[in-house]
Amino acid sequence: MHWKQGRHVIQTESEIDSVSFSPDGQYIVCGSNDGTVKIWNVQTGHLVGKPYQGHASSASSVAFSPDGQYVISGSYDSTLKMWNAQTGQPIQMPFSGHSNSITSVVFSPNGQQVASGSDDTTVRIWDVYTGKEVCHPLQGHTDSITMVAVSPDGQYVASGSDDTTVRVWSIKTAQLGQARGLFQGHMNSIISVAFSLDSQQVVSSADDMIVKGWNIQTGEEVGELFQQQCHHGNPIISAAFSPDSQQLVTSSDDRSVRIWNVYTGQQIGNPLLGHTDWIKSVAVSPDGQQIVSGSRDKTVRIWDVGTGDQERESVQSHINSVNCVAVSPNGEQIVSGSSDKTIRVWNLQTGQPVGNPLQGHTDWIRSVAFAPDGQQVVSGSGDSTIRIWNILTGHQVGEPLKGHTKAVNSVAFSPNGQQVVSGSGDTTVRIWNVKTGQQIGQSLQGHTDWVRSVIFLPNGQQVVSGSGDRTVRFWDVQTGKQIQEPLQGHADSVRSVACSPDGTHIASGSCDGTIRIWNAQTGEQIGEPLQGHTDWIRSVNFSPNGQQVVSASDDETIRLWNVQTGQQIGKSLQGHTDWVSSVVFSPSGKQVVSSSGDMTVRVWNIQIQQGINTPFQDHSNPLGVGFESVAHLPNSQHFTSGSQGDKTYHLTGFPLQLPPDILNGYINEQGWLYSNNHQLLLWLSPWMIGGFKDKRQMLTIPFHGPNCSIAIQWDNFVYDSHWTECWSSGSLSTKQLGKRPS
Numbered sequence: 001m002h003w004k005q006g007r008h009v010i011q012t013e014s015e016i017d018s019v020s021f022s023p024d025g026q027y028i029v030c031g032s033n034d035g036t037v038k039i040w041n042v043q044t045g046h047l048v049g050k051p052y053q054g055h056a057s058s059a060s061s062v063a064f065s066p067d068g069q070y071v072i073s074g075s076y077d078s079t080l081k082m083w084n085a086q087t088g089q090p091i092q093m094p095f096s097g098h099s100n101s102i103t104s105v106v107f108s109p110n111g112q113q114v115a116s117g118s119d120d121t122t123v124r125i126w127d128v129y130t131g132k133e134v135c136h137p138l139q140g141h142t143d144s145i146t147m148v149a150v151s152p153d154g155q156y157v158a159s160g161s162d163d164t165t166v167r168v169w170s171i172k173t174a175q176l177g178q179a180r181g182l183f184q185g186h187m188n189s190i191i192s193v194a195f196s197l198d199s200q201q202v203v204s205s206a207d208d209m210i211v212k213g214w215n216i217q218t219g220e221e222v223g224e225l226f227q228q229q230c231h232h233g234n235p236i237i238s239a240a241f242s243p244d245s246q247q248l249v250t251s252s253d254d255r256s257v258r259i260w261n262v263y264t265g266q267q268i269g270n271p272l273l274g275h276t277d278w279i280k281s282v283a284v285s286p287d288g289q290q291i292v293s294g295s296r297d298k299t300v301r302i303w304d305v306g307t308g309d310q311e312r313e314s315v316q317s318h319i320n321s322v323n324c325v326a327v328s329p330n331g332e333q334i335v336s337g338s339s340d341k342t343i344r345v346w347n348l349q350t351g352q353p354v355g356n357p358l359q360g361h362t363d364w365i366r367s368v369a370f371a372p373d374g375q376q377v378v379s380g381s382g383d384s385t386i387r388i389w390n391i392l393t394g395h396q397v398g399e400p401l402k403g404h405t406k407a408v409n410s411v412a413f414s415p416n417g418q419q420v421v422s423g424s425g426d427t428t429v430r431i432w433n434v435k436t437g438q439q440i441g442q443s444l445q446g447h448t449d450w451v452r453s454v455i456f457l458p459n460g461q462q463v464v465s466g467s468g469d470r471t472v473r474f475w476d477v478q479t480g481k482q483i484q485e486p487l488q489g490h491a492d493s494v495r496s497v498a499c500s501p502d503g504t505h506i507a508s509g510s511c512d513g514t515i516r517i518w519n520a521q522t523g524e525q526i527g528e529p530l531q532g533h534t535d536w537i538r539s540v541n542f543s544p545n546g547q548q549v550v551s552a553s554d555d556e557t558i559r560l561w562n563v564q565t566g567q568q569i570g571k572s573l574q575g576h577t578d579w580v581s582s583v584v585f586s587p588s589g590k591q592v593v594s595s596s597g598d599m600t601v602r603v604w605n606i607q608i609q610q611g612i613n614t615p616f617q618d619h620s621n622p623l624g625v626g627f628e629s630v631a632h633l634p635n636s637q638h639f640t641s642g643s644q645g646d647k648t649y650h651l652t653g654f655p656l657q658l659p660p661d662i663l664n665g666y667i668n669e670q671g672w673l674y675s676n677n678h679q680l681l682l683w684l685s686p687w688m689i690g691g692f693k694d695k696r697q698m699l700t701i702p703f704h705g706p707n708c709s710i711a712i713q714w715d716n717f718v719y720d721s722h723w724t725e726c727w728s729s730g731s732l733s734t735k736q737l738g739k740r741p742s
Contacts, residue, residue: 010040011299012038012298013032016281017032017058018031018059018062018280018294019292020064020283021042021285021286023067023068024068024286025290026043027068031058031059031060032059033058035056035077036052036055036059037051037052038051050088052073052083052088054090055073055077059073060076061074061102061103061104066107066111069084070082070128072107072114074104074105074116074118078096078100079098080126095114095131098118100119108154109150111128115157115171117147117159119144119145135177140179141159141165145160147160147190147192150171152199155171155172156195156216158193158194158202158204160204164184166214183202183221186212188206188207190205191236192240194245197244197245200217201215201222203245205248205250207236237251239282241262241284242284247268251280254320255275256275257271257275257279257303259305269305273319275297281293289305290305291303291305317599317600321338321339321598322338322601325594326377327585331588334347341362341364341381343365358394361387362381364382365379366380366381367380367410368380370413371417371434376390378411384405385401385404398437401422401432401437407424409450410422412455419440420432420434421454421455423465425451428444428445429454430443431444431463431477443480444463447465447471449470449493451467453466455499457499458502458503461478468494470491470494474523485523487506487523487525490510490516491512492511493511496509496539497509500520504546505563506518507540507542509538514530515540530551534553534555535579536553537552539580541583544588547563547564549561552580552594558576558580558583560606576602577598578597580595583595590605591603602700603700
């Protein structure tokens with residue numbers, strides 16, 4: 001069995017502020033904003049021992065000792081603590097002396113000293129045995145210390161600061177604490193410093209993505225190694241050099257990790273994607289083969305990047321939150337808009353991209369919609385413009401539609417495709433002529449807060465809008481006047497409105513966590529609010545027959561509702577790992593398509609019986625998975641269900657009969673994967689379990705991208721009595737049993 005090349009994902013209970021590898025690369029230590037320090041096994045993803053507790057604030061920097069026996073942690077509580085890595089017990093009293101948050105800690109190569117940097121602008125050197133400072137504080141910086149490093153020969157400590165300078169200090173016994181150099185030239189905060197292997201040079205990188213080298217003996221700048229325009233969409237938060245200082249790894253609040261060649265300035269491979277919030281810390285393993293990243297999304301991710309020359313698979317996917325999604329009228333294509341400022345078109349059946357990304361907007365894409373003929377797409381963006389695109393050519397049609405003065409949050413075509421309606425943060429609703437690109441009439445005014453959602457009614461004569469002012473309003477397209485009193489009842493912003501196909505009902509979803517159904521003619525609320533979500537409702541839509549409503553929420557779930565009874569239908573659809581931004585039915589009503597802050601689009605088969613099959617109900621909260629829904633890997637056979645007789649696959653010459661009744665399975669609390677007839681198949685590491693799909697999930701787009709569902713290639717898999725085929729010379733053959741995830 002072979003897992004797709006991917007990432008180890010370790011789920012934690014708190015935001016991660018700092019990460020570091022052990023000297024042998026087998027463990028990582030993480031500091032969290034809850035003040036705890038944890039050690040994890042890189043191979044299994046398991047927590048080693050109990051969390052180290054003692055800091056009163058965030059553990060902002062952590063490091064292993066050179067022998068791997070100890071861990072040092074620095075905290076916003078202004079103290080350092082040293083821990084026994086085997087027992088998790090503190091070695092002695094906290095190291096006290098800094099007067100502000102500690103930002104960076106590092107051991108000396110001999111493990112006898114620790115260097116620390118702080119927001120108090122000082123660097124301090126500590127004796128690990130006594131916990132006392134070995135010299136006076138190293139002073140000179142005029143702003144926070146961002147990082148400290150010790151030279152391989154143990155003679156120098158380097159510090160980088162928000163004051164844009166790098167300083168080097170001697171920690172030789174005879175010259176302890178003496179300044180050896182002040183290196184100036186950067187224009188932005190220093191985010192990383194490292195020494196060359198011969199300890200004769202120090203390398204620094206700044207937030208402006210300039211990397212410089214300095215000769216410690218002469219104080220001269222060796223050269224500006226590269227100045228690269230930052231490809232991160234947002235400021236860099238953390239950076240780390242590879243052990244040989246040939247590569248620089250950076251992370252950002254754009255949720256990506258990137259690798260750079262220090263000498264050419266070129267990005268190596270594609271961004272490492274998967275985090276769903278700011279990445280606050282990165283580190284490189286001692287052998288340079290792995291990167292660990294810690295994020296505000298409460299995950300630690302370990303990336304197998306190989307050598308710097310390794311070509312990584314091109315990921316054709318959004319690289320930031322997917323904010324909106326729509327399905328073409330013929331049900332064959334999906335269009336998605338993202339915070340990465342692009343619009344992408346996908347084949348609904350295969351999940352493959354159709355054409356190139358549609359580019360032109362200069363800010364987040366907030367809304368997309370298909371024209372009734374499926375030939376065009378309209379988009380609204382935070383750049384306050386509306387754009388219309390030809391799906392066949394991928395080109396923008398005409399000039400952007402301009403007039404709004406703030407973000408365009410919602411757009412929709414009229415039923416005849418000749419008009420577009422838009423709602424904006426400027427509190428107005430506007431109607432546009434598609435052919436001319438001109439606004440029709442005056443802006444529709446009446447809302448007192450951002451307009452979050454707009455739609456045409458099926459008759460094309462009216463527009464409905466939902467707003468942050470907690471109201472839903474009806475507008476006459478011809479006159480621009482409100483038709484009736486605003487619909488009121490929500491206790492918070494109305495994020496989404498939808499109309500039933502026959503035009504008789506309006507659904508509204510709100511930040512108050514409820515959905516309300518309204519009579520479109522009278523404006524009266526029908527029944528009680530639909531309740532079940534535990535966070536904001538971001539999107540609602542009616543089924544093609546008008547009998548169901550689907551909703552998407554910040555609670556990471558999708559729910560189906562019976563319009564007549566107001567009851568939820570079955571269990572919520574779960575699989576997204578961040579807020580669900582948008583959800584829509586396919587034209588057939590058999591699927592729903594969702595988009596999320598986890599950077600994926602997912603397709604769900606809502607015809608599959610809700611919940612878990614009866615045989616699994618005796619188990620304690622099992623996770624139901626559908627083998628038939630596992631994403632396919634190229635050029636390989638998969639363990640799939642068959643409707644006609646047994647299927648025979650060959651495992652290195654041995655036939656394996658897969659009974660047709662193996663349709664799905666479940667994962668128990670211990671991580672064992674069983675078939676639906678209770679045959680034990682394999683054990684899953686904790687970080688793998690989250691990737692298995694709800695059996696109703698048909699497709700994750702992109703299926704090879706970040707946060708995708710796990711795909712298993714079953715063509716070398718054996719189970720039950722066939723395990724003997726793997727036995728060779730008294731040991732198990734890893735070739736037959738499968739490879740460790742890479």
